Amino acid sequence: MLEPAATMVPIVSLALSDRYIGPAPHSPYVVGIDASGWFEQCQQGKWHRAHAQTGMNPALRTFLFRLSRLARYPVKLVFCYDGEQRPKIKRGHRVSTKDHWMVDPTQRILNVFNMQWLTAAGEAEAQLGLMNRAGVIDAVMTDDSDVFVFGAHTVLRNSTFSTDATIKLYTTSSIQELVEPCLIGDAFTTIAVCCGGDYDKKGLPGCGRETALGLVRCMDTSTLCDAVRGDNSPDQSLQRWRDAARHHLMSDPTGQMGRAHPALACSLPDSFPDLHVIDLYVKPAVTPLVELPVLHSPAPPDLAPLALLIHNLLGWDAKRLVSAFRSTVWPVVVLHEVLEDLAKNSPASDEVSQ
Structure with missing residues (x-):
């Protein structure tokens, strides 16, 4: 239904447009990512091939490479994890009260990458929708259109991140212009309740x-x-x-x-409709904005701890570590040192944003 409003945009253009003009300080384009969506995709066969060279923990390896690839672009990534107050039933299945096995190792990877993460009170997409609506983050990266129900106004479709560094972008303004002018706010809740969504598949x-x-x-x-x-x-x-x-x-x-x-x-x-389903959409469990951690400036990965963690999680030897760092990690280091400098200093010209 929302597809007419979608546009493929270069990530670099999205991240740099009107960002680094004028005097410092400069803030990067901030993308909030629903970590659970990455968990699902990193464990799917299409994202990695199980063969003799795959090594230990192929899902974590996929997470590492996806993170490194996205971190090579001038955006600040903030990962959000589901919290203890997440709904007990989702998409017709009972939600485990235990954390997903990928939570701890991916948070360790993010820590040594100096990537910020937070744990929502309830569902990550509800927290990110609130943060996007309030302007704390510039966009939400997810494949779940229910995020519009929670107030998101700019959404990057996670699975469309392509090899040519473009991604599919949806905004509430383009949805109103190209799909339906009345599709805003409570209208998304009505659509989700009638058609069926995460909390009631039948509708x-x-x-x-x-x-x-x-x-x-x-x-x-x-x-x-x-x-x-x-x-x-x-x-x-x-x-x-x-x-x-x-x-x-x-x-x-x-x-x-x-x-x-x-x-x-x-x-x-x-x-x-079921009153409980409406309540889950309208009053989701979220951490109040005043209680969220302050977003820090971009910083390059901590190389020694990162190398040790990759060795422990993936079992890579020194030769493979050096090869992976050369092709995957070093570009992230260089870019984040540049972003760190731009956050504190004014560029000599407007060339950065062009």
């Missing part, structure tokens, strides 16, 4: 994306969310929403639905 049976988008055009989308955040009775708010939805589905009186959906209007149950 409203028989309601597809176009139908849900029609309801967004016709209805006051705040009615649904007010059931959990307003002073009115939740039952009354949900009943008003159901009555309005049935009215528009039955005959499409405004013409905004595109066509009537009488069967769906008659089958809409009084048990829909």
Whole structure:
């Protein structure tokens, strides 16, 4: 549904545009990354091939190379991990109360890379959505479009990071311009609840994306969310929403639905939507902005601790370490020393941002 709003952009252009002009200090383009998305992809076969030369911990090796590749661009990366208050059920599966096995080793890798990370109170994507909405970070890197429900306004699609250093970019402004003007704020929650999302895969049976988008055009989308955040009775708010939805589905009186959906209007149950699902979207567990750690300036990796950690985690000998550092780590060191200098000093010209 959001694809018409997507654009492929060079990461360097995105990171440097209007960034290093005028007097210091200069702040880099900050990208918040949902670590759990990387865990899933690093363990998929398409990201690494299991053969005799793979060595120890191929998923961690993939994480290391992906991190090194992205860190070669002039952006500041902030990784966010799920916290203890994350929902117990997601995508129809019970969420383990234990940390994913990749949490500790990847945090150790990030520490020696001097990459900042934080642990959310609940879900990382909700925390990153809050941080993006507040301007703490410039973009969220994820493949989950639910991040728009949590307030994100600039999203980089994680899996589209290509070999030509471009990535797919979505912004709420382009979504409003190219997809639907009313798609903002509570409208994303209505779409997620009706079509099914992370907390309820079924949604409203028989309601597809176009139908849900029609309801967004016709209805006051705040009615649904007010059931959990307003002073009115939740039952009354949900009943008003159901009555309005049935009215528009039955005959499409405004013409905004595109066509009537009488069967769906008659089958809409009084048990829909689930108040708990709305609550998870509207009031997610997040760490308040004032309690978040201050984002520090970019810094190059700590080479000796990094070499020791890679040896311990991946079992690489000295020859392979030197080869990997030459091709993968040294470009990161050089770039971050430049960014460290730019953070404190003004460039002699505007060439950096061009």
